[in-house]
Amino acid sequence: MPSVPPARTRPRGARAAERVVGRNVLRREGREKLTGQAIYVADLAVDDAWWGTTVRAPHARARILAIERDPGYDWSRAVVVLAADLERRGYANVAHLIHDDQPFLAASVVEHAEEPVALVAAPSREEAERAAAHLRIRYEPLEPLLDFEGSRASFASYAIDKGDLARGFAAAATVLEGVYRFGAQEHAYIEPNGMIAWPSRDGVRRVQGSMQCPFYVVHALARLFREPEAAIRVVQTTTGGGFGGKEEYPNLIAGHAALLADACGRPVRLLYDRAEDMAATTRRHPGRVRHRSGLDSDGRLLALEIDVRLDAGAYATLSPVVLSRAVLHAAGPYRCANVRITGTAVKTNTPPNGAFRGFGVPQVAFALERHLDRLAAAAALDPVELRRRNLLADGETTATGQAVADAGASRQALAAALSRSRWRSTRRAHAAYNRRHPTRRRGLGLACYFHGSGFTGNGEIRLGSVAAVELAPGGRVRVLASSTEMGQGTRTVFAQIVAETLGLPYERIETVDPDTAEVPDSGPTVASRTVAVVGRIVADAARELDRALAARVGRPPGRRWTVATFERAARRHLAAGGERRFEARFANPAGQRFDDRAYRGDAYATYAWAATVVEVEVDLVSFEVEVRRVVSAQDVGRAIHPRLAAGQLEGGLAQALGWGLFEEVVMREGRMVNAQLTNYVLPTAIETPPIELAILERPFAHGPFGAKGIGELPMDGGAPAAVNAVAAALGVDLTEIPATPERIAAAWFARPPQERGA
């Protein structure tokens, strides 16, 4: 019924021998999640735990004049932690990330509304909140900087240059400029953030909670308490969605919970409710992109000049790397000899914006894909034809001069999306419908995009991630990695990769939620790197194990084991005192080289490619948009688990439609005023249309079984495809998202009445 089975194409005969990879095995932790037995942080029973709460600043910028305890309140059953307490105890009041500019608690000046100023814990949530209400904090409000366009305080800026821009423009037959604006987006994982921390015992502090990156928390807490990393133990609980929102902010929550546990000598629960999570934690960067581009008379791109400006918020957090990925993807999957891309991430007195699936790419893809539709119109070209003439072919180079062997996958994706959406005939049908219908208009929109897998540039080399496998009792194998499961299927896919590598059944491989006391640091669970990068390291570790056991029983390595031969070999190996645990480290298998200063070279080891078509119907009375259909062709390298892969693509596309059409973060005086699911509109099952996928598989030679990273790709192009569809339906120009009914109506009524045709 609802979903058309995804079309899959891959080289015939390839890997016919694979038995576990490419199969839809049952999700590892499925039973627990389906029966209500999975333990999320709020479900964790902890004896004697107190409840923590965070007191936040109500001003966008202010000086803290005094923090006093109401003498009429009984403080004997509460603890309070202030910045001054950290100083007194010799702790480092800095949330370690890139620039180390964000404090755990504001000391003298508040840089954004909702900034943590004090922490309170008490035996119950109600008591903690009551005590917090009896803290009297006096502020002197200062003039805040709220307009990112006017901000001169930059956290980072980058430039990419290729060819000769002036020559490109001089030869252009069509030149078009445009400015594209985009709003913030809430992650809106359905499980709000939360952490539980224990006081230091036997020299170890334990923190447990909802997160993407256990070792980020280890690094941050070691820095805070000035302790060695071995003194910090972080355990992930089942995590109810992340999407980037649980990448860096959990460092802060974990630090707060640990400080409170330290102060009261008991475990402390710090669980955010929805309103606090929405108002205070990170969001997707809002901002704008300027485009100026030149096209020759054959519709070929001659010059692309792009300037990206992201609103970072009050602290740098991850903005420099978000910006870096944005500029590296700003010219899209297109061929152009003359390119100049500049970008800056600027400070405003708003809560810091942070990691969110796509990580800067959705913003630049929206701008470019919307711009290309406008450019096609300016040159009287069909938007499909413009893309067809300019998409990269195999071996052609990106803006950083990286020659990409499989870049032609972008053309395959376009062809697949067009044919499955019946682009031409649907457009003809729309024209007829639009002539006939008095108050409704249909349109089709297209976007082509790509996403680099793994950390940018030399990031993976610097990270040097490690993963391990170990022999478990009964001839089983356990995967040890810090990559977290947050719904995307890490535990399942890692088990498949190891099972396939060793030739063992899927059921013989164990995967666990990471505990940093046990697993090596395989880096954060971000950047579409879990399968493409860490999955490869996991496979390498499994190969180490295979080599050791094969040598032990005197057979050549790389052959499939049976359960019986494996068990025998494992027993012999352990009886002879052999290693139980086998590690592998990232070894730059693709030989990636990138010049950090010039921003030239291999920005990513591999890219995944996509083309998405969205069909909409717009009501000319209410200006509501009904998304009728999404057709998307996405190249994943190799679908280790086709259903999980499809789940990533569908979920990402739905989030992208939400960002493009429905989800609006409304800020007033630097505060989010619609921090509720009641008035921040998430797409439901009704607004989200059927999604038809074509999963393409152009293998990445250095990924596990050819896999690329696909977690973020689907988020990148759904918004421009949808907005292009709305623009096509109404014949209006739209340059800002979310394209709410108000914005669409404004664009419609900006047209002369004779062109509205209604």
Next chain:
Amino acid sequence: MKLRLIVDGRPVALEAPPMKRLLDLLRDDLGATGTKEGCGEGECGACAVLLDGELVNSCLVPVCQADGREIATVEGLAGSDGTLHPLQQAFWETGGAQCGICTPGMLMAAAALLARDPAPSESAIRTALAGNLCRCTGYVKIVEAVAVAARRMRRASPRRRAGARRGPVSRR
């Protein structure tokens, strides 16, 4: 006030303030943490349970309204021998559960639908689930899972209404 209710087939008697949220009673007093809190304002549906067979958001129900009534949560869906309910099985096979936090409420909303409409259309499924937010799946595989479960339940008991054989309220 003194309360008597039946939770997943089990009689429960306890003392609680009348305006306590049913969600807190389940999670804190009974330790039944399978029912989740996502927003606390009735928007996300993660806390959905059945109250005498009717789908409600347990974060909006004061316990005084649950007195003397029967509550079904995700924890009572599977059989006492661990056999999954057809909905649970279908969600597992299709990929309808990713991070899993919306799943308990989603399953209860689906169970309520199948109890009144054993052969729902796609649009009926989408409408029935519109009170339950999922941020992971784009709903595609959830809708598919409900359709698959409905088909299997019809096949298993062709003459009876779906949900009657192993209804949402399983008595253990």
